[in-house]
Amino acid sequence: MSVTTRTAHGSVRQETAPTSRVGQAPDEPAYELVDLDRYVVMHDGPVGYVEVVPPVFVCYAGHPYAKAEEVGQRHDFQSAVQTVIEHAASSRRTRLTA
Structure with missing residues (x-):
């Protein structure tokens, strides 16, 4: 999108808006406290859960929570979220190739 702005002296200044990142994956996985x-944990919809059980974060793949299965335990929250995302991606690839 571009905007034409008229100045007080009659000259024209052209401004261009930065391009949006529509269709690109987010920089970080999305998660929400429930x-x-x-x-x-969401990646094109809910794909799993991370539960805080000090001193670890328990990773669950699947949705809803009652049907999710544990896929790992991590000491770092971001690592736990990434584990859920990776498990969801690998299980999608398995279903697509089967």
């Missing part, structure tokens, strides 16, 4: 100690 309970006191549980986050839902």
Whole structure:
């Protein structure tokens, strides 16, 4: 999108808006707090959960929570979220090739 702005002296200044990142993946995976100690991890919709059980973060793949299965435990929250994302991506590839 571009905008033409007229100045007080009659000259014209052209401004161009930065291009949007429509269709590109976000820089970081999306997650949202859904309970006191549980986050839902989203990647094109909900794909799993990370539960805070000090001193670890328990990774669950699947949705809804009652049907999710544990796929790992991590000491770092971002690593736990990434584990859920990777497991979801690998299980999608398996279903697509089968």
